[in-house]
Amino acid sequence: MPLDPNAVPGLLRALDSADVYVRITAAEALGKIGNPVAIARLVATLDDARPDVRRRVIGALMRIGTEPKARAAAQVVPGLARGLEDADPSVRWAAEAALRRLNISSARAALARWRGVGL
Numbered sequence: 001m002p003l004d005p006n007a008v009p010g011l012l013r014a015l016d017s018a019d020v021y022v023r024i025t026a027a028e029a030l031g032k033i034g035n036p037v038a039i040a041r042l043v044a045t046l047d048d049a050r051p052d053v054r055r056r057v058i059g060a061l062m063r064i065g066t067e068p069k070a071r072a073a074a075q076v077v078p079g080l081a082r083g084l085e086d087a088d089p090s091v092r093w094a095a096e097a098a099l100r101r102l103n104i105s106s107a108r109a110a111l112a113r114w115r116g117v118g119l
Contacts, residue, residue, distance in 0.1 A: 003033045012041045023053045031060030034067035036075055043079035051088035058083045058091060062098035073104050081110035 014026035030038040045057045065076035083095025099107040
């Protein structure tokens, strides 16, 4: 069952919840909806103290970036690239996998910079 795009404003507010499970669920739902309007707020949520929330945000960004109707692949690359520098290895791994899946020139360039290739 598709999620209602009208839920986006409420889900964006839910990213500020004190409950970690609410933040995780909001990030996942925003990714499933695929609305590029959520990108900036999801990127800001990469500051969340919990790595499980940050990992779900990376997943949401990837879903938005790979949603053909959204045409937002290039818009999510900066957030995913930021995930490559995360302190938690699982978040870094998720960001690397998401950039590989996007497979656009800016994603490949972000991965190359992170690896120090071509610098």
